[in-house]
Ligand SMILES: Nc1ncnc2c1ncn2[C@@H]1O[C@H](COP(=O)(O)OP(=O)(O)O)[C@@H](O)[C@H]1O
């Protein structure tokens with residue numbers, strides 16, 4: 001039937017829709033009181049520090065229009081940095097600066113910005129332009145992540161991040177998000193990044209999607225996606241699983257990055273993670289969530305990771321596609 | 325966490341809403357559709373008498389709401405007279421009084437009565453007490469024989485009354501009946517005979533409603549009680565049952581008109597029928613019905629008109645809820661489409677759409693310039709608001725110059741909402757590109773048009789305004805939808821590729 005499928009087929013695949021996610025998981029397992037911990041990236045960072053979870057270094061914050069004038073001083077010693085609204089989401093308002101050349105700030109796409117362009121951007125962040133509900137906000141200046149060389153062929157002009165859905169502390173599903181020309185150096189799927197489903201057991205690629213449709217290669221680099229394998233995978237899962245204890249949120253989207261020198265890091269947390277991860281994995285979340293729901297409380301992160309790797313293992317579909 | 329209290333709440337809201345709605349339909353005769361016509365009778369009673377130059381007290385029976393009719397409003401005209409309405413033992417009466425009057429006097433009483441075929445009969449009045457009936461000779465034997473005869477041929481009070489009235493039929497009158505009629509008036513006589521046979525009965529006076537009639541008088545009827553129900557009999561023909569056009573004016577066996585301090589008193593009636601849209605007829609109802617009717621319909625007309633719009637908002641919101649939760653359409657600003665739809669109601673759809681698109685697209689162009697100025701958010705949105713006002717003024721003047729009066733209604737647009745819409749669209753454009761602007765803008769506009777069609781529907785307007793219980797039903801419905809965990813329609817397309825392998 002062309003473009004459409006039926007509810008029966010979707011639920012047979014265990015696909016979870018927006019309404020079910022909102023009521024059954026976010027509504028039930030995420031206490032509203034805890035949202036500020038993850039909706040405010042500054043709070044997340046400070047909290048992560050207390051729990052010894054590594055995050056990209058904080059260069060500074062700008063919280064007043066007056067502070068905008070001193071932005072130049074703050075940025076002077078930096079060669080690459082990222083400016084983001086503390087309460088932003090979905091990649092909105094994130095400015096990634098790769099390097100500084102002769103007083104100009106160069107974005108991953110090569111576009112140049114003057115200092116006053118950057119100042120304007122920060123001023124917009126402060127007035128709440130990119131933030132939830134348009135409330136006044138704070139701008140964070142973060143060190144640029146030097147991502148792992150082994151992954152550079154898979155991404156275009158930006159840092160790929162790894163989204164792990166952590167349910168009651170169990171990593172249930174993961175995907176890597178590769179930035180593209182369309183997504184402008186940010187790895188947010190609805191902006192055009194490619195999502196690659198990852199096997200929870202091994203951290204290897206399962207299949208790829210862009211704009212909710214299947215992909216086998218990167219649209220800009222043309223590199224095939226199948227050979228993608230995340231180094232240090234168990235550490236990364238453990239880090240992600242630990243975010244449950246850190247925040248108390250039962251249904252959590254963790255965004256992890258791999259730094260060349262410091263290994264897996266927590267980039268940010270999400271109390272309302274999107275559903276596209278199901279597309280990237282070619283599988284619904286339902287079965288895995290049901291299984292985790294049946295597990296007792298009070299299991300250590302190490303045991304939870306082991307449980308997930310045992311139960312949620314998958315055989316790569318890209319391998320079969322490539323082999324055929 | 326048990327969901328039981330939730331479903332209980334939804335159930336209570338729903339049932340209360342349905343009950344209130346049915347109550348208004350059946351008790352208060354509010355029709356389901358706005359177009360339904362209702363017949364409203366305007367009946368005028370004119371009391372004439374000659375005053376004797378002393379204190380005057382005029383006491384007249386008044387009609388009440390009854391089977392088949394509902395009393396809407398009433399007026400009197402009686403210069404110089406004191407007036408009070410008295411309600412006693414279910415009988416309503418008007419009393420006019422004056423210290424001194426002489427010569428010919430006229431008093432007027434007008435009632436508006438709604439023809440309401442399903443108006444239930446009033447609660448059973450207690451039957452009148454039996455009096456001991458004493459006849460003089462030779463009437464006692466005649467009466468006894470008549471009763472005897474009818475009794476033997478009947479089974480219950482109603483058949484007895486029928487048989488008795490039969491014997492007073494013009495053609496079939498026997499000796500006994502004729503003898504009694506020489507001495508007594510027909511209706512009181514019949515009541516008397518019925519009472520003597522231990523059948524509860526009374527005389528009532530009714531007015532036959534015939535359009536355009538003047539100088540009519542009341543006719544008397546015999547009302548018989550069989551222990552459970554009252555039935556009406558025509559004393560002249562013996563026919564049982566109330567004619568559809570009979571309005572009972574006095575139904576308690578009392579005098580229709582009593583005048584102290586005057587002579588030659590009589591009352592006559594004139595009447596006309598008007599067909600009114602049902603909604604208007606409803607509006608004229610006396611607002612004192614019951615607690616359930618403490619509603620906004622007792623407010624002055626102007627405030628009611630305001631509420632008519634306010635009560636539509638939940639309908640618009642319901643459309644948004646349906647489209648977002650069941651279909652999965654994205655809109656810019658959750659309830660912005662409802663406000664736009666409200667503006668469409670004032671402007672009409674075509675003008676509204678054109679106006680909206682014009683204002684927003686010109687606004688976007690100007691806003692893109694503002695974004696170069698590097699302003700603080702609040703200042704920038706304010707600048708956009710002023711821009712929107714400017715655009716609207718220019719369009720109004722242009723429309724007026726070109727003779728397009730419809731263009732003037734563009735001022736009904738909520739300007740601050742428009743400004744925010746422009747602001748959001750413009751950010752969306754910068755951040756996610758024109759495609760997303762089209763998706764969200766189109767989604768908003770589509771939602772607004774659907775909300776408009778729902779809110780502008782005459783039937784919906786009629787129902788929401790006249791049945792407040794519907795608000796509770798809507799509430800229950802929205803609570804239920806808020807609980808829906810199934811797929812959204814558009815997700816069936818979004819997730820399609822997953823189901824392919
Ligand atoms: N410190 C950083 N260095 C390099 N890229 C970054 C950095 N922070 C964010 N990004 C890029 O921006 C994207 C979105 O950032 P994130 O912090 O997840 O914000 P959001 O809540 O908007 O998704 C990331 O996926 C990544 O590609």
Ligand SMILES: [Mg+2]
Nearest residue numbers: 090091255268
């Ligand atoms: Mg993110």
